Amino acid sequence: MTESARSAPPRSTRLDREVRGWLDHVRVERGASENTLKSYERDLRTYRRYLHERGIDTAGAVTEAQVADFLASLRERGLAASSAARTLVAVRGFHRFLVLEGTVPADPAVNVAPPTPPSRLPKAIPVDAVERLLAAASVGDTPESLRDRALLEVLYGVGARISEAVGLDVDDLDTGSHGEVGIVRLLGKGGKERIVPVGRFAVEAVSAYLVRGRPALAHRGTGGPALFLNQRGGRLSRQSAWAVVQRAAERADLREHVSPHTLRHSFATHLLDGGADVRVVQELLGHASVTTTQIYTQVATHRLREVYAGAHPRAR
Incomplete structure (x- = not known):
């Protein structure tokens, strides 16, 4: 073989030209960024x-x-499910373009499903971290600090979603008699209502807020039936509730990522750790x-494995 033959570029196939045509379309017609184009080029290569x-x-x-x-x-090469799914997006886009252009009669990728990513275990924080977070929620004795402590106690104490917590009205919560467990009516997804018990700590925090905090906040606005009020006297928004959790996490110096849903995850995980039946938690x-609830049993099992591996002399 001559030197010129060895240095000649590989012959361009029809497939190569089809790929270039789609990439040109993505660049010109869809205005894709350079990073997106490089990603598509790499995947289609x-x-x-x-x-x-x-x-x-x-x-x-090409067949399905x-x-x-x-x-x-x-996947056999060890590519993560998310990376394989991203590659499939490029492949699907390429074949769909050719069908729309009339270059090919059928799309062989249309029914190929992306790989299912492994289920991520919910992030729960330890009980001592929750206690630090709750303690950091209330600084001083202002109406806002009383509200913040009550909000976090409700999120963790009843496992409420953030939308359920900020949607509470005063009449939705019964604090019960002194020293007893209260109950709260939550309106969940799809308008489904459920009654959940409220522990003593949450009852005490809400009671303190109702007596010494909420009246001052309600006086600044129209009040209304909402349990948790903002500084203007209106219903606290989800975004503001998020900010309450974030401020408390910063003051508690928690290294873990903490969100309102973290408290819901922790509520479920700590119940199961304490021996609660999974259907009760459901x-x-x-x-x-x-x-859906059984994913929390995986969390508990994962923690058991960690403890066993670190403590049992024959674990390793």
């Missing part, structure tokens, strides 16, 4: 190599089974299916 190795040099010859096999090959959380 891998796809073209896969097809070239199987003697396929045009998109019209080959697209599915390509996706499986990515009712308290307002899950339609126990399958």
Whole structure:
């Protein structure tokens, strides 16, 4: 072989030209960013190599089974589910473009489903971290600090979603007799109502807020039935409630990421750690299916494995 033959660029196939046509369309017609284009080019380079190795040099010859096999090959190489799914987005976009352009009669990628990413375990924080967070929620004895402590006690004490907590009206909560467990009526997803017990700490925090905090906030505005009020006397928004949690987490110097949903996760995890039945936790959380709640049992099992691995002499 001559030197010129060895240095000659590889022959451009019809598939290569089809890919370039789609990339030009994405660049010009859709105005994709350079980072997006580079990502598409990289993913489709891998796809073209896969097809070239199987003697396929045009998109019209690709079958659904080959697209599915390509996706499986990515996973076999150890590519994360999220990265494989991103590659499939590029492949799907490429084939869909060719169908719309009339270049090929059918889309072989349309029914190929992306890989399901592994379920992420909910992030719960330890009980001592929750106690630090709750203590940091109330600084002083202002109406706002009393409200903030009551809000966080409700989020953790009843496992409420943030939308459920800020949607509470005063009449939705019964603090019960002195020293007894109260109850709260929560309006969950799809308008589904549930009754959840409220522990003594949350009852005391809400009672203090109702007596010494809420009247001052209500006086600044129209008041209304809302339990948690903002500084203008209106109903506290979800964004403001988020900010309450974030400020408390900063004051408590918590390194973990803490959000209102973190407290809901912690509520469920700590109940299961304490021996609560998963179906009881399902009712308290307002899950339609126990399958959703069972992810928290994985959290408890994960913690058991960690303790066992660190404590048992024959664990490793």
